[in-house]
Amino acid sequence: MMNQVAFILCLTTLIICSVSCLFSCAILICVIHHLCHNRLQQEDRIIFIHCINIYSLVLAYIGIIASFNIQTVLGNLYEYDFNSSWPWCIFAGYITPILIGCIYWAFVNQAFFRLCRVVYPSIRWLQLYQLYIILPFIELVFSCILMSLILFLHSVVYLPTDYYCFVPFTNVYSMLWLAFNGYGNQIGVLSFIYIRITIFLRRQTNTQTLIVRQRQERDFLIIRRILIIVGVLISLGIPAIVFLVTAFITHEEHPLTGIGASGAIYGLSLFSIVERLNAMKTNVDHHRFIFMQLILFVVFPMTIIISLATILRMNVGHAAHFGGALVGFLFGI
Helix, strand or coil, X not given: CCCHHHHHHHHHHHHHHHHXXXXXXXXXXXXXXXXXXXXXXXXXXXXXXXXXXXXXXXXXXXXXXXXXHHHHHHHHHHCCCHHHCHHHHHHHHHHHHHHHHHHHHHHHHHHXXXXXXXXXXXXXXXXXXXXXXXXXXXXXXXXXXXXXXXXXXXXXXXXXXXXXXXXXXXCHHHHHHHHHHHHHHXXXXXXXXXXXXXXXXXXCCCCCCHHHHHHHHHHHHHHHHHHXXXXXXXXXXXXXXXXXXXXHHHCCCCCCCCHHXXXXXXXXXXXXXXXXXXXXXXXXXXXXHHHHHHHHXXXXXXXXXXXHHHHHCCCHHHHHHHHHHHHHHHHHC
């Protein structure tokens, strides 16, 4: 049974998740309404499709975190054994890393759209918004196939101290598989896109019109920002990898292991979308805006979470879920 502090944090996380879901639903409805009831240009329509993809994934991710915390709270209060609901328990632990991977694929979709605009402007079907409606579903199926290995290996197990199912952090090989397929493939594709556009821009002649050059430079800048965000995500995951290796050696989980994988994943994903939406409506200092969002959505919550986890010696799952919920709540407000 968890201690009183961990129980209070789980209950707080549940409340934060509920509020975050309400905010996400409201924003998602507004974006869909704006997309359906306004005559938008092709580029703006695709941008809103990316936003809908991101918010839908985040909403599903927050919902699963909320269900985990509901199980933890009920298990602590009434000693419920949720292992009896085996199919749903295993499915929730299986779908969580898939949703995280799909959020990274959403980054790839944005970069791919910019690649097509810069390098392949004559191939019109690559710039159709219908393509970017289909892509997320293809990526979801692809991620499900890759992540199915943890089902065949029975890596998703019921955690009796947390009252939900997930891959134990001490299962290093399965965790590395999740990490590689959760964001490793996406990072490789993003790097290829960046290199391809860089080579293309350096080789092209100066015969391009000013408007075309400005559009290409803007697309290249957006891809560079995406890579910076992904780079920050990788740096946040480095401590988790260190703690994971330590857990493999000592067979003891450190309470900070799950924070890098959960606390900032979708917070960083979302502030890039917010920056793009605001840029469509107002002329602001982009670098100052990004810096403020980085402080609000990443540095501030991560500092609070790491301090709590270190001082209170929280369970790894409780710390990670509390971090994820806090980032989502800060984004919502």
